[in-house]
Amino acid sequence: DAFGNLIRERRGRDxxxxxxxRYDCQHRLIGLTRADGQTATYQYDAFGRRIRKTVDGQTTEFFWQGDHLVAESSKTHHRSYVYEPGTFRPLALLDGKGPKKACPFYYxxxxxxxxxxxxxxxGEIVWSAQYDAYGKVSAITLAGEDYLDQPLRFQGQYFDAESGLHYNRHRxxxxxxxxxxxxxPIKLAGGLNQYQYVPNPTGWVDPLGLNSNCPPPNRPGCTVPGASDGAKVDEEEPELPKPKLSAREAAKKEVERLNDSQGMHMVGKHGPELPNEKFKKRAIDGTDPITGQPRRGRNAGVGNPSSRFYSxxxxxxxxxxATTRVERGLPRFTGQDSQGANVVKMRLPNAGEGYKPNRRDKENPRLITxxxxxxxxFDPITNLPFTLYPTE
Structure with a gap:
């Protein structure tokens, strides 16, 4: 079709x-019709994981833990899958439901x-298979009449008997x-050939249907030509890799954004990175930490209480x-200051530290930890916050 999805396949003589x-608006396969008239439909959850398939009226449901298929269930069977920790390598299959009926088999x-x-x-072999290089089963051996067929193939792939295809999470x-x-789905972040499975199927895997790796993961020398490690699905354009921020860095970035977008002075006067010299000097002679200008008028040279947050x-x-009180069923403000500005005063243990002017010894203000x-x-006109600082 116009999006590059295969919509019709012709095989056989002539x-x-x-x-x-058939596909949905997110290019996920939602149905197929075979040449013999057999039909199948597929349904997905909000995360794009296949949760149900119906083949000629028979429905199988699938259960997930993250990106791992952990169980499937229908009217005739129930199976659970166990994987090696942190991988897509299957470890065991439990056939049957419940602790008394589930029978374990080992991969x-x-x-x-x-x-x-x-x-x-x-230790008896109940199922064995031979594959060609790209994962097509060339021979299967089953033990006994009550055979157990298992659908897992390459890492992250589930075999659909109705189509011969392997469901590979995103494709x-x-x-x-x-x-x-x-x-x-990750466009060119997965390589120039957007339909390719892996560069070499004898040494590479693609458990999510996005970009490949060679086991063990991240082995030296295992890089995908033209690919972007760790790329994720984006139906529009792949995002550029972004460095992960620490909790401190993320909080700092958000506080600075709030400060700048609302014209506040909480960062310059009360931020945790306020230099000690400016922090203390404000309590000595009232010097503004932002402008460096001393107090003027009748309060010239008089210290001003100074405080900063610990982090x-x-x-x-x-x-x-302070800004989500209404959503939590509380009054928006707790009172007003002497200038008529609305304020919010709340308790927060170990919020910060501060200096109070010391009349007896001006150069040594009193430290409060x-x-x-x-x-x-809040501004009396706009009701937007303009400052935030720790208090005793």
Whole structure:
């Protein structure tokens, strides 16, 4: 179609065997019709994970833990899957539901993490398979009449018998052709060939259907040509890699944004990075920490109480507490100051520290630690906050 999704496949003599595929607005396969008239439909959750498939009226439901398929259930069977920690390598299959009925079987894998054999508790092989290089099963051996067929293939792939395709989390993979039905959701971040499975299927895997890696993950020398490690799905354009911010950095960035967008002076006068010299000097002679100008008029040379928050995280917490009172069923303000400005005064243990002017010894203002509250003041005209500082 116009988006590059495969919508019709012709096979057989004179290409008379036609399979048709249908997709939703997010390019996820939602149905197919085979040449023999058999139909299948697929449904997904809000995270794009397949949670249900119906084949000729028979429905199978799927259960997930993150990106891992952990169980499937229908009227005739229930299976659970266990994986090696932190990987997509299957460890065991539990056939049956409940602690008394579930029977364990164990996966024997190759170097790629692809199931080669399934053994029971006694070590007897109950299922084994041979594959070609791109994952198409060339032979399956089943033990006994009550055989157990298992659908896991390459890491992160689930075999659909009705189509011969492998469901690969974000896309469907055709092992007969060694390609996907739809372009890579991460666009060119996954490489120039947007339908390619991996550069080399004998040493690479793609558990999510996005971008490939070679086991063990991140082994030296295992880089994908033209790809972006860790890229994620974006239906529009892939985002550029962004460095992760620490909690402190994220809080600082948000406080500074709030300060600048509302014309506040809480960062310049009460931020945790206020230099000690400016912090103390304000309490000595009233010098403004932002402008460096001393107090004028009748208060010239008189110290002004000075305070700063202990951390950016605490400062952001105080801001949120002061500005979300209505949402929490509280009055928006707790009172007014002497100038008629609305204020919010609240308790917050260990919010910060401050200096108080010392009349007896001007050069040595009194240090107050572990201040237990904060105050936010609002502009009388706009009712927007203009300052926030710790209080005793």
């Amino acid at each position: 290409q008379q065997l036609v399979t048709e595929y 024997q894998l190759d170097h790629l993490g692809t199931p080669q054999e399934l053994t029971d508790y006694s 469907y993979y055709d092992p007969r052709l060694g390609r996907y039905l739809t372009p890579d 950016w995280e605490i400062m952001l917490e105080a801001y949120v507490l 572990n201040m237990g509250g904060f105050e936010m003041k």
